[in-house]
Amino acid sequence: xxxxxxxxxxxxxxxxxxxxxxxxxxxxxxxxxxxxxxxxxxxxxxxxxxxxxxxxxxxxxxxxxxxxxxxxxxxxxxxxxxxxxxxxxxxxxxxxxxxxxxxxxxxxxxxxxxxxxxxxxxxxxxxxxxxxxxxxxxxxxxxxxxxxxxxxxxxxxxxxxxxxxxxxxxxxxxxxxxxxxxxxxxxxxxxxxxxxxxxxxxxxxxxxxxxxxxxxxxxxxxxxxxxxxxxxxxxxxxxxxxxxxxxxxxxxxxxxxxxxxxxxxxxxxxxxxxxxxxxxxxxxxxxxxxxxxxxxxxxxxxxxxxxxxxxxx
Amino acid sequence: xxxxxxxxxxxxxxxxxxxxxxxxxxxxxxxxxxxxxxxxxxxxxxxxxxxxxxxxxxxxxxxxxxxxxxxxxxxxxxxxxxxxxxxxxxxxxxxxxxxxxxxxxxxxxxxxxxxxxxxxxxxxxxxxxxxxxxxxxxxxxxxxxxxxxxxxxxxxxxxxxxxxxxxxxxxxxxxxxxxxxxxxxxxxxxxxxxxxxxxxxxxxxxxxxxxxxxxxxxxxxxxxxxxxxxxxxxxxxxxxxxxxxxxxxxxxxxxxxxxxxxxxxxxxxxxxxxxxxxxxxxxxxxxxxxxxxxxxxxxxxxxxxxxxxxxxxxxxxxxxxxxxxxxxxxxxxxxxxxxxxxxxxxxxxxxxxxxxxxxxxxxxxxxxxxxxxxxxxxxxxxxxxxxxxxxxxxxxxxxxxxxxxxxxxxxxxxxxxxxxxxxxxxxxxxxxxxxxxxxxxxxxxxxxxxxxxxxxxxxxxxxxxxxxxxxxxxxxxxxxxxxxxxxxxxxxxxxxxxxxxxxxxxxxxxxxxxxxxxxxxxx
Ligand code: HEM
Ligand SMILES: [Cu+2]
Numbered sequence: 130x131x132x133x134x135x136x137x138x139x140x141x142x143x144x145x146x147x148x149x150x151x152x153x154x155x156x157x158x159x160x161x162x163x164x165x166x167x168x169x170x171x172x173x174x175x176x177x178x179x180x181x182x183x184x185x186x187x188x189x190x191x192x193x194x195x196x197x198x199x200x201x202x203x204x205x206x207x208x209x210x211x212x213x214x215x216x217x218x219x220x221x222x223x224x225x226x227x228x229x230x231x232x233x234x235x236x237x238x239x240x241x242x243x244x245x246x247x248x249x250x251x252x253x254x255x256x257x258x259x260x261x262x263x264x265x266x267x268x269x270x271x272x273x274x275x276x277x278x279x280x281x282x283x284x285x286x287x288x289x290x291x292x293x294x295x296x297x298x299x300x301x302x303x304x305x306x307x308x309x310x311x312x313x314x315x316x317x318x319x320x321x322x323x324x325x326x327x328x329x330x331x332x333x334x335x336x337x338x339x340x341x342x343x344x345x346x347x348x349x350x351x352x353x354x355x356x357x358x359x360x361x362x363x364x365x366x367x368x369x370x371x372x373x374x375x376x377x378x379x380x381x382x383x384x385x386x387x388x389x390x391x392x393x394x395x396x397x398x399x400x401x402x403x404x405x406x407x408x409x410x411x412x413x414x415x416x417x418x419x420x421x422x423x424x425x426x427x428x429x430x431x432x433x434x435x436x437x438x439x440x441x442x
Numbered sequence: 443x444x445x446x447x448x449x450x451x452x453x454x455x456x457x458x459x460x461x462x463x464x465x466x467x468x469x470x471x472x473x474x475x476x477x478x479x480x481x482x483x484x485x486x487x488x489x490x491x492x493x494x495x496x497x498x499x500x501x502x503x504x505x506x507x508x509x510x511x512x513x514x515x516x517x518x519x520x521x522x523x524x525x526x527x528x529x530x531x532x533x534x535x536x537x538x539x540x541x542x543x544x545x546x547x548x549x550x551x552x553x554x555x556x557x558x559x560x561x562x563x564x565x566x567x568x569x570x571x572x573x574x575x576x577x578x579x580x581x582x583x584x585x586x587x588x589x590x591x592x593x594x595x596x597x598x599x600x601x602x603x604x605x606x607x608x609x610x611x612x613x614x615x616x617x618x619x620x621x622x623x624x625x626x627x628x629x630x631x632x633x634x635x636x637x638x639x640x641x642x643x644x645x646x647x648x649x650x651x652x653x654x655x656x657x658x659x660x661x662x663x664x665x666x667x668x669x670x671x672x673x674x675x676x677x678x679x680x681x682x683x684x685x686x687x688x689x690x691x692x693x694x695x696x697x698x699x700x701x702x703x704x705x706x707x708x709x710x711x712x713x714x715x716x717x718x719x720x721x722x723x724x725x726x727x728x729x730x731x732x733x734x735x736x737x738x739x740x741x742x743x744x745x746x747x748x749x750x751x752x753x754x755x756x757x758x759x760x761x762x763x764x765x766x767x768x769x770x771x772x773x774x775x776x777x778x779x780x781x782x783x784x785x786x787x788x789x790x791x792x793x794x795x796x797x798x799x800x801x802x803x804x805x806x807x808x809x810x811x812x813x814x815x816x817x818x819x820x821x822x823x824x825x826x827x828x829x830x831x832x833x834x835x836x837x838x839x840x841x842x843x844x845x846x847x848x849x850x851x852x853x854x855x856x857x858x859x860x861x862x863x864x865x866x867x868x869x870x871x872x873x874x875x876x877x878x879x880x881x882x883x884x885x886x887x888x889x890x891x892x893x894x895x896x897x898x899x900x901x902x903x904x905x906x907x908x909x910x911x912x913x914x915x916x917x918x919x920x921x922x923x924x925x926x927x928x929x930x931x932x933x934x935x936x937x938x939x940x941x942x943x944x945x946x947x948x949x950x951x952x953x954x955x956x957x958x959x960x961x962x963x964x965x
Binding site: 150152154167169203222224262 | 466556557558562601604618622651657666672676677678686
């Protein structure tokens with residue numbers, strides 16, 4: 130890559146704004162993304178039609194690999210550029226803004242699912258149970274259905290088999306064996322540990338940074354293990370699946386997307402961990418670390434909302 | 443388009459690499475604009491298939507299922523392929539020039555947001571060639587039509603929408619970062635050109651609602667493939683939930699398509715009236731209030747689904763409230779023209795037509811906002827007439843105006859003014875023959891989204907089809923004007939227009955490959 134900054138002196142900043150001359154990454158990432166979703170589409174349709182999935186799964190994986198490889202080189206290039214001192218203070222500010230607004234868009238993504246959950250709990254279940262404004266629907270279609278939350282007896286159990294049990298709060302007596310509680314404790318502590326790591330970084334204490342960052346990643350991984358444990362318990366013992374009606378739908382989609390974001394966040398933090406080992410960060414220059422830690426705090430806040438609205442209430 | 447001549451020795455890369463590996467805001471802007479023009483012609487072709495079928499009652503050319511595929515693809519291609527990318531293309535070209543920035547804030551991500559789009563639309567359009575056919579559930583893709591009863595193409599539809607969402611979100615982030623961070627020193631927010639302002643607000647709207655669109659198609663994906671029951675009452679879900687989530691995105695979406703148009707028109711009317719824009723501050727506040735209100739009115743699309751009376755009333759009044767800031771804008775445009783020394787070059791013709799015809803669309807919107815009246819109008823051709831008046835002589839005319847206004851700046855050549863005016867008048871006449879009769883069809887009860895209709899609707903449908911072909915083929919003149927202008931023509935000065943004002947006119951036409959090598963001083 131020609132690392133030629135366009136030569137403008139940016140007002141108020143002492144360095145020209147760095148604009149890379151050209152870059153192969155965006156088009157490569159687009160090709161990867163297209164390959165990935167196109168093949169994944171075929172894969173899902175083949176599964177639904179009960180057909181063989183060999184080629185489609187290979188291509189899906191290939192698409193994923195192209196995206197991952199591209200992003201790897203893309204980020205490596207940015208890190209190298211940073212070591213060469215190409216991005217000035219103003220460009221770094223752009224990175225910060227970019228990350229803020231990216232997290233904001235993620236908030237709105239979760240808002241859609243939370244919105245669905247609230248709508249169902251506030252109105253739909255009542256209507257199906259024959260109460261309220263559209264109660265007539267329930268009375269006509271599903272006279273048997275009782276409005277309760279969590280919904281463990283579905284309006285039509287032939288289509289959507291009832292779960293035996295929900296994930297609801299077991300009361301204070303069963304508290305200690307309630308995995309979500311432990312997960313809450315884990316994630317909240319990890320927000321503190323990553324903060325300690327950040328402070329250490331700002332004070333130039335690399336050893337402390339590595340220790341606390343490593344601990345954060347570890348907490349994230351334990352969280353994920355507990356979630357897998359929780360899911361397999363739900364599937365194998367409670368009969369609670371994606372197919373068990375609106376409770377299972379909202380439960381798995383919300384916690385599942387959150388788990389996916391934890392995976393992403395833990396991955397980002399572990400990249401930062403290895404970068405810290407290599408001595409990449411400076412007390413006044415560590416945007417990569419900050420971005421990952423903001424993301425982590427965001428994931429944590431989402432979990433707190435989940436814990437309250439999906440599990441407890 | 444940018445014949446990137448350059449002050450430094452590093453100009454654009456040669457050949458295809460220049461476009462595939464682009465990081466330059468002008469090159470990327472050009473790609474967006476060319477892509478959206480291609481999509482406009484594709485979507486237009488689908489529309490002509492629809493209008494040809496509707497010329498007479500009975501089935502002439504296509505089967506009902508294919509007809510539905512055409513309406514769906516027409517809507518999707520126009521909204522997500524033509525109008526939205528065109529505005530992002532304008533933002534790419536003009537925002538850095540208008541705020542005195544060297545480029546967009548995040549140049550590589552900029553190219554990523556663009557290149558996702560051709561792939562997304564190729565994937566979506568390719569479903570037309572499969573046995574199952576393209577999506578046929580309308581651009582609003584209501585469940586359960588799009589879940590329980592969908593063909594296998596819905597999977598590709600969902601992923602295409604995801605890709606468009608990713609593209610729009612990255613585009614919006616880039617625009618916000620550029621405007622927040624790259625303004626020339628001294629350019630305070632209240633000194634920004636209105637086009638920049640309207641785009642800033644639009645970008646916030648995009649960030650607020652595109653993720654929600656991604657959310658709703660994700661729920662669809664799970665309903666279709668993983669057995670969830672978000673939109674199925676049998677499992678405790680609700681098809682109406684789909685409509686809420688969709689329209690939470692959908693109504694702000696219509697403002698995403700019109701706010702930048704407001705910005706364009708504000709620039710142009712001031713220039714050709716040779717006056718300062720009347721009421722700059724109130725324009726900014728009006729745009730912000732429209733954006734805010736647009737987030738709390740979505741249920742006006744769902745009046746007939748049934749809801750508590752308080753709900754009907756709230757959404758009815760909130761919707762009507764939007765007419766107030768919109769009225770402020772129309773008032774300001776008219777007042778800007780008042781006692782100006784106006785000249786009627788093509789951009790101004792399109793801008794004036796915008797003001798008049800968009801206002802008509804706004805008025806029919808007000809009629810639709812009256813809940814009891816909407817019980818009658820809903821799902822009729824009246825709605826089709828309404829949203830086409832705001833979208834075609836609204837958003838699309840503003841895009842045409844913008845293209846004529848800035849083509850000399852982009853290419854360094856003046857376009858052919860005579861051809862431009864011919865294009866305008868044919869479009870203006872065509873569009874009114876096309877859509878005006880649809881109001882009457884709707885009021886008389888003709889439902890939308892049908893391939894066949896009762897005999898008494900024939901006359902107006904014939905008129906409408908004639909107008910459609912007139913309008914459609916007139917757009918080829920535009921293509922011709924653009925090609926001619928890129929190839930050559932009278933050289934344009936830096937100012938291009940008599941009354942032009944703003945930083946973009948201080949740079950030569952075409953501007954140097956890297957826009958502002960030193961940030962300009964703002965008085
Ligand atoms: C004063 C401003 C406006 C008001 C009061 C208004 C009101 C409405 C209402 C009440 C409907 C629902 C009609 C029905 O389905 O029964 C509607 C539909 C629609 N409007 Fe508007 N509108 C306004 C401006 C706009 C603008 C600026 C655009 C786009 C640029 C737009 C695009 C649409 C579209 C696309 C639909 C149809 C959606 C569909 O069902 O496919 N509107 N409008
Ligand atoms: Cu609306």
